[in-house]
Amino acid sequence: MAPRKIIIDTDPGQDDAVAILLALASPEDVEVLGITAVAGNVPLPLTQKNARIVCELAGKPETRVFAGCDAPIRRKLVTAEHVHGKTGLDGPKMDDPTMPLQDQHGVDFIIDTLRAEPAGTVTLCPLGPLTNIATAFSRAPDIVDRVQEIILMGGAYFEVGNITPAAEFNIYVDPEAADIVFRSGVPLVVMPLDVTHKALTTKPRIDAFRAMGTRVGTMVAAWTDFFERFDMEKYGSEGAPLHDPCVIAYLIDPHLFKGRHINVEIETSSDLTLGMTVADWWRVTDRKPNALFIGDLHADGFYQMLTDRLARL
Numbered sequence: 001m002a003p004r005k006i007i008i009d010t011d012p013g014q015d016d017a018v019a020i021l022l023a024l025a026s027p028e029d030v031e032v033l034g035i036t037a038v039a040g041n042v043p044l045p046l047t048q049k050n051a052r053i054v055c056e057l058a059g060k061p062e063t064r065v066f067a068g069c070d071a072p073i074r075r076k077l078v079t080a081e082h083v084h085g086k087t088g089l090d091g092p093k094m095d096d097p098t099m100p101l102q103d104q105h106g107v108d109f110i111i112d113t114l115r116a117e118p119a120g121t122v123t124l125c126p127l128g129p130l131t132n133i134a135t136a137f138s139r140a141p142d143i144v145d146r147v148q149e150i151i152l153m154g155g156a157y158f159e160v161g162n163i164t165p166a167a168e169f170n171i172y173v174d175p176e177a178a179d180i181v182f183r184s185g186v187p188l189v190v191m192p193l194d195v196t197h198k199a200l201t202t203k204p205r206i207d208a209f210r211a212m213g214t215r216v217g218t219m220v221a222a223w224t225d226f227f228e229r230f231d232m233e234k235y236g237s238e239g240a241p242l243h244d245p246c247v248i249a250y251l252i253d254p255h256l257f258k259g260r261h262i263n264v265e266i267e268t269s270s271d272l273t274l275g276m277t278v279a280d281w282w283r284v285t286d287r288k289p290n291a292l293f294i295g296d297l298h299a300d301g302f303y304q305m306l307t308d309r310l311a312r313l
């Protein structure tokens with residue numbers, strides 16, 4: 001089967017970085033048409049730089065990286081240096097990238113690509129706030145029906161919030177953008193905290209990264225060592241949730257994941273629950289299902305895939 005054509009929209013972030021590495025290590029499954037950076041974990045100048053650092057680490061400097069939106073649609077940017085560090089890729093020392101940033105704006109790249117590629121053949125993989133995707137949909141409504149699928153990391157139901165008691169970070173940063181995407185009618189696969197909190201970077205798993213003996217394995221181990229301190233302190237868990245790679249892993253092997261096709265809507269007005277993904281998991285309403293909301297994964301299978309694929313780079 002031909003590889004899935006994808007655009008990765010991202011706010012690197014150590015977990016975004018691992019997701020990008022997994023995609024670039026899997027050309028038989030995914031063809032990365034481009035990577036669009038968005039403001040999120042850290043401001044846009046850093047997320048676009050980090051995306052290029054990761055492409056060079058993967059040995060793929062020819063990958064096209066674009067800078068997208070530097071702020072949410074209508075709110076002030078909220079960042080997450082407390083989790084990812086000042087650079088967004090804290091942990092190991094990283095050299096500045098030498099590969100170029102594309103001149104075109106990330107939103108224009110998304111629009112032009114969806115118009116140029118045959119309808120229904122491009123999958124969008126947002127790993128951060130949904131600002132770029134929603135801006136593209138608002139600026140060019142004709143592209144919405146041309147999207148094959150959106151597989152995104154964001155939201156939470158049973159796991160509730162990680163940036164407020166009610167909201168997960170990617171949705172909370174730009175709830176208006178998330179509302180546009182969740183109402184768009186595009187087939188959605190949602191990787192919420194409910195599943196990513198079951199994909200923990202335990203010590204044996206980090207040791208397996210380090211045991212690769214490659215620069216990629218060493219960097220991923222250093223990133224996850226840094227990244228996990230926040231979640232271990234907060235949740236008392238035995239590792240950090242590796243959120244964003246779940247999106248790419250689903251594309252490679254969806255059978256690793258389990259979920260329900262349900263209705264999910266976004267809170268955009270209440271100060272108390274802003275950015276909450278109101279997931280009708282128990283189908284107690286007659287609201288139309290709009291998302292495959294993933295609740296579980298085969299964690300060992302996920303990490304086996306990750307380790308096998310990253311060892312290729």
Ligand code: RIB
Binds near residue numbers: 016153
């Ligand atoms: O809440 C987790 C999400 O927020 C992940 O995508 C992480 O990279 C941050 O963007």
Ligand code: CA
Binds near residue numbers: 041
């Ligand atoms: Ca992210």
